[in-house]
Amino acid sequence: MIGGLLTGIATSPWMRAALRYGAIALAVVLFLLALRRSGERAGRLAERLEIMEKANDVQRQMLDAAARRPRDRDELAGRLRDGRF
Template structure:
């Protein structure tokens, strides 16, 4: 029943053209949606990369500060006396 109806509808030349253009429009819309999703995904990845770089910079600064700290009370006192702290 449905196939006979579709065969009858698709038999008209104007309907075949409409179906062809409809299929093209659907394909273009799906393509544009996939490009949009890919762009959003790339944006999220770029944001994640920037966040990781900032966290790594902060961690590097903390490690540098820890490497320059006085080892014991005596070294701290020497730095305070010499004004290098």
């Protein structure tokens, strides 16, 4: 029953053209949805990269500050006397 109905619809030139354009429109819509999803994903990855870069920058600043700290009380006292602290 359904097969006969589809065969009857597909034989009409108008319906064949409508099915063809419908299939093309569906393909375009699916492509645009996939493109949108990949764009959102790329945006999230870029945001994650930016956050990681900020965290790495802060960590590097902390390591630099730790490397410049006085090693013991005598060095701290010397820096305070010289005014370099």
